[in-house]
Amino acid sequence: MNKDIFGLAITDFYHHKYCEDIIVQAPDFDDDVIPVSYLFRSYDDMPAIEQKALDLAYGKILDIGCGAGSHSLFLQEKQKLDVHAIDISKGAIEICKKRGLAKASTINIFDVKGMKYDTLLLLMNGSGIIGKLSHIDHFFIHIKSILKDSGQILIDSSDISYLFVEEDGGLWVDASAGYYGEMQYKLTYKNNKSDWFDWLYLDFNTLQNAANAHGFLCELIIEGSANDFLARLTLV
Template identity: 25%
Template sequence: MDDGVTDELTDVATPETGDALGAMLREYHRGGEGVELIERDDGWIGISAGGEFYFAAYDEWPEPDRRAVDRVEGRVLDVGCGAGRAALYLQERGHDVTAIDVSPGAVEVARDRGVEDARVVDVADVADEFDPGTFDTVLMLGNNFGLAGTAETAPDRLRDLATVATDDATLVAQSRDPVATDDEHHLAYHEMNRERGRLPGALRMRVRHERLATPWFDYLMAAPDTMAELAGETPWNLVDTLEPDEGLDPAGGDYVGILEIEG
């Protein structure tokens, strides 16, 4: 084959950096379709639950999510709000909800769907954006405990969330035990993380949609004992875990942690 042709065929374009999550949510909001890809730094690519999950009504939520929102009281900070599924449900129940997401597109969609207070805010910046003692509940559904980032950043982010919370606040944080799997690709990634001094569930990833990709970011999957250990360096204390009823989580590992501020 001609060398020029070979070079042309192998010159693959890289994705454009942008708000891939927001683009997917806008597309789903317009037409009921939208695919979100998760790319990990070891080359693994998977399809997320996608738009259907982000827009699901309460009776379509996973069972632990429904139990988790029963723990919500008072004014709520919804961290990583996506399309606003939790914020909308809690508004309907009479809660004063502030929904935040780093994705401008997600916030736009959440507002368009009726979320009254949706803002583009990174979880790392909450202490600069909100007054101390503002929220009675901090909500991190959709595995959004992962936004704590890494073992190094998690304590600071949890302390910042405690700063903007009241003295008797509750943190409702969903995560997953990363090693509760028999997938060889995931197990190999966990081992690679151990070798480089990271927690097994410390993901380095980006979200992709069509030709867009977000910047690479850290996202942490943490077993309950890891969540408790990371919270132990902060005012939060893990007091309970909500796990799926038997048979509803065939892969194992999903749970919601309930944390409270120690007096």
């Protein structure tokens, strides 16, 4: 069984073997769908949050969780910037290279060491890689070690509290279950299934408080139409 769901789907689409989309499963919620074509979108087809992040990117860039490489390709080809795309999906990185990315590597962000970047790019709910709120200090300690003093982090996320709003308008959250933005997902594509994995959605105030605690200024740059937002973090 191939557990590299994104890699398998991205490879099929690139080789014109696309016939179905990625199914996202979560406990207590209906299944969702990620159209594989969405991973290959152009700048003009990207939401405003992503366009703004790409417009703000500068210098030496690390595109974290790059997927099919659409953000990196725009930065490399249109903006003429030095961008390194990384993802844990081997299949995705192979397609990134076939699409023309000069620098693309299969590596976990937490294994990146010894390099410093001007821009760290975490898009498409980039906070998800943190996994759980209890891991956020580890995330900031590591991310700080690979960011230049004059650099920036561009990260998007979503406040998913709306999923827990009851009919009377009140917010129902099980306090014993931890932070409401902590989710678990499983991906399926054709006859392949991933393992369950943790994914973290952050509301802006929670992100800002954690960033401030680690010496970052956290600015709200733009809000989307689905409780999502883009934030820019710079060292104070």
